[in-house]
Amino acid sequence: MSKESWIEAGKILAVDLKAVVKCPDCGEAELTVFDTPAGATHIERHMSCPGCGGYNALLKRIDGV
Numbered sequence: 001m002s003k004e005s006w007i008e009a010g011k012i013l014a015v016d017l018k019a020v021v022k023c024p025d026c027g028e029a030e031l032t033v034f035d036t037p038a039g040a041t042h043i044e045r046h047m048s049c050p051g052c053g054g055y056n057a058l059l060k061r062i063d064g065v
Contacts, residue, residue: 006047010058013047021047025054041065 005024012019013033021031029051035043041063048055 006056009047010045010056013045014058014060017045023049023052023054024056025049026052028052 038044
């Protein structure tokens with residue numbers, strides 16, 4: 001697993017929730033992505049691989065500040 005690869009995946013998916021991104025761990029499957037609320041000003045974007053089980057998340061500000 002490359003920490004930098006997950007960071008790059010997170011950057012892409014932070015901008016476009018529907019972007020197609022391969023798993024940074026296995027490089028095979030496309031990541032599945034969903035958001036959960038994290039207070040009034042943020043969401044948590046969850047990224048997971050249905051193939052190998054790789055997982056990461058990012059915290060994204062949504063209030064435009």
